[in-house]
Amino acid sequence: MSTTVNLRVNGTTYPVTIDEGRNLVSVIRTEVGLTGTKEGCDDCECGACMVLIDGRPVNSCSYLAVQAQDREITTVEGVMNGSELHPLQRNLLEEGGVQCGFCTPGMIMSATALLAANPTPSEEEVRIGLSGNLCRCTGYAKILAAVERTATESAQEMAQA
Amino acid sequence: MTTTTTPRRFVRADGPDKVTGSGRYTADLTMTGQLAAKFRYADVAHARITRLDVSAARAMPGVMAVLTNDDVPDVRFGPFIQDRTLFARDVVRFEGEVLAAVAALTPAIAQAACDAIIFEYEPLPVVGDIEAALAADSPLVHDDWSAYGAADVLVRDRNDASFASITKGDVEAGFAEADHIVTSRYVADGCHAAPIEPRAVVAQWEGDKVTIWTSTQVPFDARAGVCETLELPSNRVRIIVPHLGGGFGGKCGFHYEAHIAALARATKRPVRLVFSRREEFIAPDRRREGMVFEITSGVRNDGTITARKAWVAVDNGAYTADSGFFSQLVAMHIAGPYAIANVHVDAHLVYTNHQPSGSVRAPTAPGACWAVESHTDELARAVGMDSVDFRHLNALDTGRVGPSGQTHDEIGLQQCIAKAAEMIGWNDDRPADEAVGLAIGWWPSFAAPSGAYVKIDGDGAGQIITGAQECGTGAVMTLRQLAADELGMQPEDFQLIYQDTSAAPYDMGATGSQTLFNNGRAVVEAATEIGRQLRNLAAQRLEANVDDIVLADGAAHVAGTPALSVPIAELAAEAAGGELLIAHGSGVPPSAPALEGSSCVGDLGMAAWVAPQFSCHAVRIRLDRDTGVVRVLDVAAAHDSGTILNEVGAHGQVEGGILMGVGQALTEGTVYGADARQRNAALLEYKLQTIADSPKVTTHFVQIPTPNAGPKGAKGLAEAPNVPTAAAISNALASLLGSPVRQLPMSAERVWEAMQS
Numbered sequence: 001m002s003t004t005v006n007l008r009v010n011g012t013t014y015p016v017t018i019d020e021g022r023n024l025v026s027v028i029r030t031e032v033g034l035t036g037t038k039e040g041c042d043d044c045e046c047g048a049c050m051v052l053i054d055g056r057p058v059n060s061c062s063y064l065a066v067q068a069q070d071r072e073i074t075t076v077e078g079v080m081n082g083s084e085l086h087p088l089q090r091n092l093l094e095e096g097g098v099q100c101g102f103c104t105p106g107m108i109m110s111a112t113a114l115l116a117a118n119p120t121p122s123e124e125e126v127r128i129g130l131s132g133n134l135c136r137c138t139g140y141a142k143i144l145a146a147v148e149r150t151a152t153e154s155a156q157e158m159a160q161a
Numbered sequence: 162m163t164t165t166t167t168p169r170r171f172v173r174a175d176g177p178d179k180v181t182g183s184g185r186y187t188a189d190l191t192m193t194g195q196l197a198a199k200f201r202y203a204d205v206a207h208a209r210i211t212r213l214d215v216s217a218a219r220a221m222p223g224v225m226a227v228l229t230n231d232d233v234p235d236v237r238f239g240p241f242i243q244d245r246t247l248f249a250r251d252v253v254r255f256e257g258e259v260l261a262a263v264a265a266l267t268p269a270i271a272q273a274a275c276d277a278i279i280f281e282y283e284p285l286p287v288v289g290d291i292e293a294a295l296a297a298d299s300p301l302v303h304d305d306w307s308a309y310g311a312a313d314v315l316v317r318d319r320n321d322a323s324f325a326s327i328t329k330g331d332v333e334a335g336f337a338e339a340d341h342i343v344t345s346r347y348v349a350d351g352c353h354a355a356p357i358e359p360r361a362v363v364a365q366w367e368g369d370k371v372t373i374w375t376s377t378q379v380p381f382d383a384r385a386g387v388c389e390t391l392e393l394p395s396n397r398v399r400i401i402v403p404h405l406g407g408g409f410g411g412k413c414g415f416h417y418e419a420h421i422a423a424l425a426r427a428t429k430r431p432v433r434l435v436f437s438r439r440e441e442f443i444a445p446d447r448r449r450e451g452m453v454f455e456i457t458s459g460v461r462n463d464g465t466i467t468a469r470k471a472w473v474a475v476d477n478g479a480y481t482a483d484s485g486f487f488s489q490l491v492a493m494h495i496a497g498p499y500a501i502a503n504v505h506v507d508a509h510l511v512y513t514n515h516q517p518s519g520s521v522r523a524p525t526a527p528g529a530c531w532a533v534e535s536h537t538d539e540l541a542r543a544v545g546m547d548s549v550d551f552r553h554l555n556a557l558d559t560g561r562v563g564p565s566g567q568t569h570d571e572i573g574l575q576q577c578i579a580k581a582a583e584m585i586g587w588n589d590d591r592p593a594d595e596a597v598g599l600a601i602g603w604w605p606s607f608a609a610p611s612g613a614y615v616k617i618d619g620d621g622a623g624q625i626i627t628g629a630q631e632c633g634t635g636a637v638m639t640l641r642q643l644a645a646d647e648l649g650m651q652p653e654d655f656q657l658i659y660q661d662t663s664a665a666p667y668d669m670g671a672t673g674s675q676t677l678f679n680n681g682r683a684v685v686e687a688a689t690e691i692g693r694q695l696r697n698l699a700a701q702r703l704e705a706n707v708d709d710i711v712l713a714d715g716a717a718h719v720a721g722t723p724a725l726s727v728p729i730a731e732l733a734a735e736a737a738g739g740e741l742l743i744a745h746g747s748g749v750p751p752s753a754p755a756l757e758g759s760s761c762v763g764d765l766g767m768a769a770w771v772a773p774q775f776s777c778h779a780v781r782i783r784l785d786r787d788t789g790v791v792r793v794l795d796v797a798a799a800h801d802s803g804t805i806l807n808e809v810g811a812h813g814q815v816e817g818g819i820l821m822g823v824g825q826a827l828t829e830g831t832v833y834g835a836d837a838r839q840r841n842a843a844l845l846e847y848k849l850q851t852i853a854d855s856p857k858v859t860t861h862f863v864q865i866p867t868p869n870a871g872p873k874g875a876k877g878l879a880e881a882p883n884v885p886t887a888a889a890i891s892n893a894l895a896s897l898l899g900s901p902v903r904q905l906p907m908s909a910e911r912v913w914e915a916m917q918s
Contacts, residue, residue, distance in 0.1 A: 137407055
C-alpha cells in the first residue's frame with residue numbers, strides 16, 4: 001500500500017509516495033535521488049548502505065523508509081562542510097583509505113558517528129566502531145589511519161581553540 | 162642495488178568523487194524509460210530441460226520481454242573452449258545457469274515473471290568431486306565435449322578440459338639421491354572474489370548501435386563477448402564502465418552485457434540489471450577454483466631438494482571461462498619459485514557441476530602456494546632445518562634456473578626472504594600460544610598489447626585517453642605521473658579519459674596486474690611523441706638546437722641556458738593553430754624468456770615468465786586452543802615488484818591482498834551440498850574479514866633493476882600480495898600443532914579437529 005512520507009535528508013525535506021514495505025536505501029537512491037549511499041548485500045552484513053538517523057548509524061537496507069519520517073537522515077552527500085571536504089574525507093584520500101570507493105560512503109557515515117560520540121577513540125574503539133563496514137580493497141589499515149588522524153587533528157584544534 | 166626513484170605520494174584523481182558520493186557506479190545510473198531486468202536461474206546443478214514455458218510470464222501486465230535461448234543467435238562461446246551459450250540449451254550444468262531473462266516495468270514485476278516461468282526437468286547425475294570426475298566411468302558434464310571448438314593447444318579428454326604438464330630433469334633419479342621422501346596431500350576449497358559492489362549492467366540502443374554501461378574489469382573483453390554472441394560488429398557496441406566497485410578478478414570476462422543488450426533491443430527501452438548479493442555468489446563464471454594437490458619431494462640431509470613430483474586437479478566448474486590456462490599456471494605454482502633440478506607436475510582442469518571458475522586475484526596461486534609452502538615446511542622439519550634457512554638454500558635467485566627451465570635475471574626473492582624474517586622477528590621469544598610462519602610466492606607479469614592517446618589542448622591542459630580500466634587499484638591513476646614526468650609537467654595537468662571502448666584504443670583491462678606494465682608503456686610512448694613535438698616547437702621559438710631542449714617545470718628550456726625558456730602552455734597555444742599536440746602509443750611488449758631443459762604439454766605460454774614478481778610473507782599468529790580460532794596478529798610482507806611508482810597505492814595493494822589472504826586462510830570457503838549447490842551464498846555465512854580482524858601489516862619493497870620490466874622498472878603488484886599469506890599462516894599454525902591443517906580454509910572447526918587427532 002502506498003503512503004506519502006516526508007523524508008528529511010541532509011537538511012532538505014522530500015515528500016515521497018512509496019509502498020510501505022520499501023526499505024530506506026532504495027527510497028534514498030531512487031525517489032530522493034541521492035546515489036552516494038550504496039547497496040552491497042541487502043542483509044545488514046556489508047555496511048555500504050550506512051546512513052545516520054538522528055546521528056546514529058543505521059543500515060538503511062534493513063530500515064523501512066516510513067520509520068524515518070520526522071527524523072534527520074544524513075547521507076554521504078551531507079558530510080561536506082559547504083564546498084570543503086570534511087577532514088575525514090580529506091584524510092581518507094591523503095592516507096590512501098579509498099580504492100574502489102564502494103564501501104567508502106558507509107565507512108564515512110560509521111566513522112562520523114563514532115567520532116561524534118567519541119572524539120578521541122582508541123585504536124580498538126575505531127576497530128569496533130567500523131567493524132560493521134566491509135572493505136574488500138584496502139585491508140583497512142589506511143582507513144584506520146585516516147580516522148585516527150582525523151581524531152588527532154580535531155583534538156589539536158580543540159586544544160588550540 | 163637500489164634504484165634512486167622516489168615514489169611520489171599523490172591523491173588519486175577519482176578520490177573526491179568517491180568520498181563525496183558524487184561518483185557514479187553502474188547501479189546509480191537511471192535512463193529515461195528504463196526497465197528492470199531479472200534472470201530465472203536453473204537452481205539445479207545438472208538436469209535435462211524437458212519444459213521451459215514462458216508464456217504465462219510474457220502475458221503478465223508490466224512484462225515487456227522474456228528471452229530464452231530461442232530468442233538469441235545460435236552461438237557457442239568461450240575464450241578457450243566454446244562450451245557455453247547465453248541461455249541454457251537442452252541441459253543445465255550448474256545452479257546459476259540462466260534459463261530466461263525478463264524485462265519489466267519494475268524489479269518486482271520482473272521477479273514475479275521469473276517465478277511464473279514453468280521449468281520442468283529430468284535430473285542428471287551430479288558431478289561434484291573433481292577427483293571422481295576424472296575416473297573413466299564418471300558421468301560427463303558435457304556429452305558433446307569433443308565436438309566443441311577449442312584452442313588447438315588444449316589437451317582435453319572427457320571431463321578433463323585442459324591437461325598440462327611440466328617436466329625438467331629426471332624426478333626418479335632425483336628421488337634416488339634423496340635421504341628423505343615426503344608426500345603430502347592438500348585440498349583447497351573454492352572461494353569468491355566478493356567485491357562489495359554487486360555487478361550491474363545498463364543497455365540502451367540508439368538506432369543500430371548499443372551503449373552498455375557495465376561493472377566489468379575488462380571492457381574490451383565484454384565488447385568482444387557482445388559482438389560474438391549477438392553477431393554485431395565492434396563499432397556498433399560501446400562499453401562504458403562507470404566507477405567500478407571492486408573486482409578482484411570476479412568482474413573479469415564477459416557477463417550479462419549481451420543478455421541486457423538483447424532485452425533492450427527487444428523492448429526498445431533502456432534496461433538495467435542489478436545483482437543481489439546471492440546472485441553475485443552463485444551466477445558469474447568467476448569463482449576461485451577448488452583444488453586437490455598431491456606433492457612428493459625428495460630432500461637430502463643437507464637440505465637440498467633433489468626432486469619434486471606433483472599432481473593437481475583444479476575444479477573448472479560447468480563451463481570454461483578464462484580458466485583454460487589454469488592447469489599450466491597451477492603447475493608452475495605447485496613447482497614453486499625453487500631451483501629444483503628435477504621436476505614433474507601433472508595438472509588437470511576438471512569439469513564439474515559447480516559454478517564455473519575464473520581468474521580471481523592471482524588465479525590458482527594462493528591455494529597452490531598454500532599447499533606447496535606447507536609441504537616445504539614439512540620438508541624442512543624432516544631434515545631438522547629452520548624454514549628461513551631451508552628457503553634461502555632452495556629458492557630461486559639471480560642466475561638460478563626455475564622449474565620450467567627459465568634462468569632468472571636479476572630478482573629479489575632471497576632479499577624478500579631475509580627481510581620478511583627480519584621484520585617479523587623470526588627468532589624472538591614468544592608465548593606458547595603464538596607462533597611465526599613464513600612462505601614465498603611468485604607471479605608473472607603479463608606482457609600484452611595496450612594503447613593510449615595523449616593530447617595537450619591550446620590552453621596547455623592535458624588529457625590521457627586510455628583503454629586501461631580502473632577497478633580500485635589506482636594503477637590508472639599512476640599513468641598521469643608517467644605522462645607528466647615525460648613532459649616536465651605535473652600529474653594534475655592531466656585528466657584521464659578511460660573505461661570507454663569507443664574513446665580509446667585496446668587494453669586488456671584491470672586483469673593480470675598489467676595496467677602499469679603495459680598501458681604505462683603505451684602512455685610513455687604517446688607522451689614521448691608529444692615531447693618530440695614540443696621540443697621541435699621550442700627549438701624554433703628559442704632558435705636553439707632541438708637536441709638541447711629540455712622539458713621541465715612546465716616549460717621548455719635550452720640546456721645550459723635556463724634563462725632561455727618558453728612555457729609549455731605557450732607552445733600548446735601555438736600548436737593549436739597548426740599541427741595539434743596529439744599522439745598515440747602502444748609500444749612493443751617484451752617477449753617471453755627462453756626455456757631450456759624442460760618440456761611442457763598443454764603449453765599456453767604460462768611457463769616462461771616475463772619480469773616475474775616475488776614475495777615473502779611472514780606472519781605472527783595466536784591460537785586459541787579451546788576453540789581452534791586463529792588470530793593473525795602481524796604480517797611482514799617483502800615484495801619484489803620492481804620499481805614502486807605510487808607509494809600509497811602500492812602499500813594499499815599489499816595490505817588489501819594480505820587481508821584477502823587471511824580470509825582465504827581462515828574463513829572463506831564455498832560449502833557445497835551433495836547436490837553441487839552452494840550452501841553459504843551470503844555474507845552472513847561466507848565471512849569476509851572486518852577491520853576488527855585485520856592484522857598489523859609491515860611492508861618492504863625490494864627494488865632492483867629487472868630486465869624487461871614496465872615503465873621505470875615497474876612490475877605488477879595487484880595480485881602478488883594475495884599469493885603467500887594463507888601459506889604463511891599455515892606454517893605458523895603447523896609449528897604450533899606439529900603438522901599442517903590440510904584443508905583450506907583452515908577454519909576453527911578444522912583446526913580444532915586437527916588438534917584432536
